[in-house]
Amino acid sequence: MKHYTHPDLSDVTLNTAMQALADPARVAILQAVDRSESGEIACNEIPLELSKATVSHHFETLRAAGLIETRVVGTKCLSSLRRKEYEERFPGLLDLVLQA
Amino acid sequence: MKHYTHPDLSDVTLNTAMQALADPARVAILQAVDRSESGEIACNEIPLELSKATVSHHFETLRAAGLIETRVVGTKCLSSLRRKEYEERFPGLLDLVLQA
DNA sequence: CTCATAGTTTGATAGGAGTCGAACTTACGG
DNA sequence: CCGTAAGTTCGACTCCTATCAAACTATGAG
Numbered sequence: 001m002k003h004y005t006h007p008d009l010s011d012v013t014l015n016t017a018m019q020a021l022a023d024p025a026r027v028a029i030l031q032a033v034d035r036s037e038s039g040e041i042a043c044n045e046i047p048l049e050l051s052k053a054t055v056s057h058h059f060e061t062l063r064a065a066g067l068i069e070t071r072v073v074g075t076k077c078l079s080s081l082r083r084k085e086y087e088e089r090f091p092g093l094l095d096l097v098l099q100a
Numbered sequence: 101m102k103h104y105t106h107p108d109l110s111d112v113t114l115n116t117a118m119q120a121l122a123d124p125a126r127v128a129i130l131q132a133v134d135r136s137e138s139g140e141i142a143c144n145e146i147p148l149e150l151s152k153a154t155v156s157h158h159f160e161t162l163r164a165a166g167l168i169e170t171r172v173v174g175t176k177c178l179s180s181l182r183r184k185e186y187e188e189r190f191p192g193l194l195d196l197v198l199q200a
Numbered sequence: 201c202t203c204a205t206a207g208t209t210t211g212a213t214a215g216g217a218g219t220c221g222a223a224c225t226t227a228c229g230g
Numbered sequence: 231c232c233g234t235a236a237g238t239t240c241g242a243c244t245c246c247t248a249t250c251a252a253a254c255t256a257t258g259a260g
Contacts, residue, residue, distance in 0.1 A: 001226050002238070014200040015124055022118040023218080043237065051220050056237055058218090075227045075236045092192035100114040102208070102256085123248080143207060151250050156207055158248090175206045175257045 001077070004063060004070045009082070009089040012066040017090055020065035025050065026058050027097050030067060033081055034098045040071075040078035067094070102177075104163060104170045109182070109189040112166040117190055120165035125150065126158050127197050130167060133181055134198045140171075140178035167194070 020026060025048055033041045043055050050058075059079060062068045067086060070079045086094045120126060125148055133141045143155050150158075159179060162168045167186060170179045186194045 001236085014197060015122065015127070018118055018122040018197075019217095022115065022122040024115055025218085027115070044235090050218095052237065053221075053239080054219055056239085060238090061217095072227095075234095077237070090196060093196060096190060096193060097114060097118075125248085144205090150248090152207065153209080153251080154249055156209090160208090172257095175204095177207070 001072050001075070004072075004077070006063065006069050006082075007066050009066045009085050012089065014090070016065050017067075017093065020061055020067060021093075021097055023058070023061075025054075026062055027100065029055075029058055029062065030081065030094075031098055031100075033068065033079060038078075040080045042076045042078055102172070104172075104177070106163060106169050106182075107166050109166045109185050112189065114190070116165050117167075117193065120161055120167060121193075121197055123158070123161075125154075126162055127200065129155075129158055129162065130181065130194075131198055131200075133168065133179060138178075140180045142176045142178055 028048055029041075029046055032045070032047055033039070036045075043052070043059060046055055048055065059068070059070070063070060063079075066082060066089070068079045069082050070077050072078075081094070083094060128148055129141075129146055132146055133139070136145075143152070143159060146155055148155065159168070159170070162179075163170060166182060166189070168179045169182050170177050172178075181194070183194060
């Protein structure tokens with residue numbers, strides 16, 4: 001379907017991270033992924049009343065900020081948190097937003 | 101000159117905090133305050149090439165996000181970090197941006 | 201009192217970001 | 231092979247934000 005690119009976290013600046021986390025919709029997505037059974041979630045499983053286009057855009061932003069990684073499964077694409085790597089890059093930050 | 105209002109940190113949302121920290125100029129201001137000798141800094145002592153109006157606006161944003169507090173001394177207004185309170189409200193967050 | 205200094209306020213402007221509908225692409229299922 | 235479902239891309243629109251110049255306010259210095 002598409003090959004997603006995931007940045008090396010050493011290339012992600014604090015500013016990029018902050019901008020990605022400065023939108024309530026994106027934080028809600030991260031929390032939804034966190035609370036999901038499998039740790040993975042598809043775009044259309046997001047508990048937000050937003051259009052497909054908008055959700056897709058938010059996922060792209062989160063991906064570019066190194067917060068999530070996405071793999072293709074059939075017609076779906078499942079996203080999960082890059083929890084461990086992110087903790088090393090920005091200690092405490094991800095937990096802060098997940099527990100908000 | 102003016103009476104500055106400082107929010108109760110329990111009223112500051114994570115989103116407000118993130119938005120305030122999502123601008124490089126504001127992070128630079130926080131770092132400048134942090135690195136200052138006295139722990140306080142005036143608007144015109146900021147190492148940024150921005151107009152007075154813009155700097156004033158950034159200080160207001162930081163104040164509204166509970167990151168700094170400002171006191172009036174003569175014609176100057178000196179701002180300092182609300183370090184301890186912020187650490188209680190959003191553990192690790194301020195240190196993260198100061199050390200970036 | 202007068203002037204210079206520090207910040208704020210007020211428009212005004214330009215750029216960016218979130219949003220959507222619609223068209224497109226890819227994959228699975230019958 | 232055709233239809234449906236999941237995401238992406240594109241173009242357009244709106245709103246928010248960073249920015250500045252200029253006018254204003256208030257304080258201290260001479």
